[in-house]
Amino acid sequence: MNLEHKRILILNRGEIAIRIAKAINELGHVSVGICTDNETSPPHLQYCQEWVHLPGSTNLETYLNIEKILEIVLTYKIDAVHPGYGFLSENTDFSLALKKAGVIFIGPNAEAIRKMGDKAISKKMAKEVGVPVVPGSVGEIKNIDDALKLAKEIGYPILLKAIAGGGGRGMRVCIDEKEVKKNFEVVQREALKSFKNGALLVEKYIVDPHHIEVQILADKKGNIFHLFERECSVQRRHQKIIEEAPSPFIGDDEKLREDICNTAVKLARQVGYDSVGTVEFIMGSDRRFYFLEMNTRIQVEHPITEEITACDLVTLMIQIAFNEEIPIKKQSDVKKLGHAIECRICAEDPITMLPAPGFLESFQFEPPQGSRFDHCLVEKYNISPDFDPMIGKLITKGLNRDIAIRKMKAALNGLVIQGLKTNIILHRIILEDAIFKKGNYSTSYLIENKINDKIETNIEIQDLVEHTAVMEMLYQEMGK
Amino acid sequence: MRYYFIDDDIESKEVLLDVSLNKINQEGVHLFNIKVKDEKNINEKIIYIKKLSGKFFISDDGVKWKKSQILDVSNTIAYKNRHLKIFRGFKPSGIQNSEAGDLKSQMPGKVIKVLVKKDQEIQKGQPLAILEAMKMENEIKASFNGYVRSINISEGQTIESGFTLMELEKKD
Numbered sequence: 209m210n211l212e213h214k215r216i217l218i219l220n221r222g223e224i225a226i227r228i229a230k231a232i233n234e235l236g237h238v239s240v241g242i243c244t245d246n247e248t249s250p251p252h253l254q255y256c257q258e259w260v261h262l263p264g265s266t267n268l269e270t271y272l273n274i275e276k277i278l279e280i281v282l283t284y285k286i287d288a289v290h291p292g293y294g295f296l297s298e299n300t301d302f303s304l305a306l307k308k309a310g311v312i313f314i315g316p317n318a319e320a321i322r323k324m325g326d327k328a329i330s331k332k333m334a335k336e337v338g339v340p341v342v343p344g345s346v347g348e349i350k351n352i353d354d355a356l357k358l359a360k361e362i363g364y365p366i367l368l369k370a371i372a373g374g375g376g377r378g379m380r381v382c383i384d385e386k387e388v389k390k391n392f393e394v395v396q397r398e399a400l401k402s403f404k405n406g407a408l409l410v411e412k413y414i415v416d417p418h419h420i421e422v423q424i425l426a427d428k429k430g431n432i433f434h435l436f437e438r439e440c441s442v443q444r445r446h447q448k449i450i451e452e453a454p455s456p457f458i459g460d461d462e463k464l465r466e467d468i469c470n471t472a473v474k475l476a477r478q479v480g481y482d483s484v485g486t487v488e489f490i491m492g493s494d495r496r497f498y499f500l501e502m503n504t505r506i507q508v509e510h511p512i513t514e515e516i517t518a519c520d521l522v523t524l525m526i527q528i529a530f531n532e533e534i535p536i537k538k539q540s541d542v543k544k545l546g547h548a549i550e551c552r553i554c555a556e557d558p559i560t561m562l563p564a565p566g567f568l569e570s571f572q573f574e575p576p577q578g579s580r581f582d583h584c585l586v587e588k589y590n591i592s593p594d595f596d597p598m599i600g601k602l603i604t605k606g607l608n609r610d611i612a613i614r615k616m617k618a619a620l621n622g623l624v625i626q627g628l629k630t631n632i633i634l635h636r637i638i639l640e641d642a643i644f645k646k647g648n649y650s651t652s653y654l655i656e657n658k659i660n661d662k663i664e665t666n667i668e669i670q671d672l673v674e675h676t677a678v679m680e681m682l683y684q685e686m687g688k
Numbered sequence: 689m690r691y692y693f694i695d696d697d698i699e700s701k702e703v704l705l706d707v708s709l710n711k712i713n714q715e716g717v718h719l720f721n722i723k724v725k726d727e728k729n730i731n732e733k734i735i736y737i738k739k740l741s742g743k744f745f746i747s748d749d750g751v752k753w754k755k756s757q758i759l760d761v762s763n764t765i766a767y768k769n770r771h772l773k774i775f776r777g778f779k780p781s782g783i784q785n786s787e788a789g790d791l792k793s794q795m796p797g798k799v800i801k802v803l804v805k806k807d808q809e810i811q812k813g814q815p816l817a818i819l820e821a822m823k824m825e826n827e828i829k830a831s832f833n834g835y836v837r838s839i840n841i842s843e844g845q846t847i848e849s850g851f852t853l854m855e856l857e858k859k860d
Contacts, residue, residue, distance in 0.1 A: 394818070397800070397825070401820075557769050558768065558769050560769075562795060562821070562826060563795055563821050563822040564766075564771070565795060565796055566764070566771070567763075567764065569760060569763070570759040570760040570762065571759070572759050587760075593795065593796045593797055593821045593822055595822065624757050624759060625766070626757075626758070626760065626765070626766070627762050627764050627765070629766040629769065629770075630766065633768060663768060663769060664768065665768055665769050665770070666768075667703070667767060667768075667772075669724055669726065671767070672693055672703055672705065672724070673722050673733055673735060674735065674756060675765060675774075676705045677737050677746070678737055678756050678758040679761050679762075679774070679776070680689060680691075680707045680720060681718045681720075681737045681739070682761045683689075683776070684709065
């Protein structure tokens with residue numbers, strides 16, 4: 209075992225930077241954070257042992273600036289870089305540049321990122337090993353005419369999406385020719401801005417699918433395991449809102465579970481995968497599943513897998529990167545117990561679900577037993593429109609799904625965020641909803657059932673009266 | 689002391705409250721008289737507040753108490769899908785109910801594209817501009833048939849929440 213202290217740069221911000229910093233510290237390495245000109249005192253820095261200022265105020269100048277980051281890595285004698293999710297986490301050039309500089313990229317090998325990060329190549333590889341894929345373009349679709357031609361072949365509705373995309377960014381559903389014409393440029397622009405790559409794909413859009421993904425854990429010695437599946441079908445605009453592990457749709461069907469998990473392992477083996485990663489599938493109501501894409505990074509919703517398997521994915525990912533021994537030697541070492549749910553807490557309007565950045569006045573969390581809150585909240589902090597609206601992830605676990613849901617309701621009641629519009633109220637409504645409780649919901653669940661419209665919007669005067677009275681008491685205490 | 693709660697949204701709403709301390713008893717319970725005015729009514733209420741281990745509890749009668757969700761003084765309150773600004777003692781000038789025809793931004797962001805011209809006739813549902821916030825592009829659409837009377841934004845411009853993007857005139 210290598211007990212040397214490594215200096216690890218965290219190339220990210222927000223809750224994931226905090227999660228990574230804690231993991232680095234726990235392993236006895238040195239966590240090095242980053243701050244930029246548009247976020248000079250980010251909350252994650254307090255968890256880092258050192259931090260470096262990366263000048264610039266757009267993501268292109270900072271978190272996506274390979275040249276500048278390499279300079280920092282060399283100047284400050286960084287041994288390894290953890291990219292988190294988003295930004296450069298799935299960028300082959302970056303991974304290769306680090307390798308050339310003799311620095312470890314905490315993630316899979318560059319070749320695996322290249323193959324799986326590129327949706328066109330990953331689909332081709334999946335087909336080669338007999339993993340079912342959704343019909344669509346084999347490679348990049350260069351212009352609107354080619355998109356229209358292919359769409360006609362495979363039939364509408366189709367999905368226009370960025371080859372380098374992910375997280376719901378850079379993709380739109382088009383139901384006819386008119387929409388393809390309208391959206392092509394929009395998606396291209398979004399893709400270019402978010403991922404530095406404007407290449408687009410076209411594929412058939414499967415109506416009412418379940419989004420089910422398998423967590424992969426692979427070391428650098430050729431061992432590949434799965435850590436069971438997650439269901440992420442509570443979505444809007446392809447943005448996940450609630451995730452569960454295991455999938456309530458698969459339920460007790462252990463044969464189907466084994467099938468989808470082994471399919472994911474098969475694909476990971478084919479690409480020589482050697483880190484944590486996620487193979488995403490969509491599953492129709494007929495329980496047939498298709499490979500969607502592989503995310504070659506740690507994912508936002510990794511905590512629910514951690515809660516049902518007792519595996520710490522972030523520390524494992526770091527240990528694997530340094531080629532250290534990990535406690536998992538064979539598939540049967542991975543066991544699942546109980547059920548876990550994650551609610552993404554976002555600074556957004558609960559009805560329109562549009563980002564609502566603003567000033568976080570204060571917050572409080574009174575957690576029930578069995579809950580975890582991975583967040584980047586600090587009081588008196590400006591939530592900037594420059595970044596993702598997700599400000600935290602509330603996770604609960606229980607012996608079964610009903611208990612996990614009950615605990616989540618308690619956790620949401622214990623979470624008070626003052627000053628920002630958040631989607632907490634939306635989560636409460638989903639958790640009370642009969643369809644959600646039954647566990648058979650597809651990705652069209654939110655829209656189809658008009659869940660957002662069930663939110664009461666009336667201003668109760670009594671609430672304002674109480675607010676005023678408490679405020680006045682506080683002011684009088686301050687002597688104002 | 690007078691408090692104003694002013695809605696950020698396009699459909700502006702204002703609630704005015706006059707609060708005065710009636711008394712503080714020996715257990716530290718504060719008794720407030722509050723007069724509320726909204727567009728319809730004026731109401732008078734009595735509220736008891738007690739602080740217990742840093743948390744606030746509220747009562748109507750001084751006997752039955754409930755926990756308050758308010759943690760600290762603040763200038764804004766996020767209330768369900770609303771965002772209310774709170775002003776204590778004064779209301780700054782310039783904050784008025786917005787004109788029906790003003791198209792205001794609902795969040796800070798960047799103007800990606802302006803899709804209409806001054807004096808252009810517009811249809812309900814027609815996209816007027818594309819704004820970007822938190823890396824998502826959002827179309828701003830017309831909510832009625834009418835005309836664009838002025839455009840106050842240009843492509844690439846960064847704007848704050850509540851900024852008047854365009855003045856629109858409704859067609860009769």
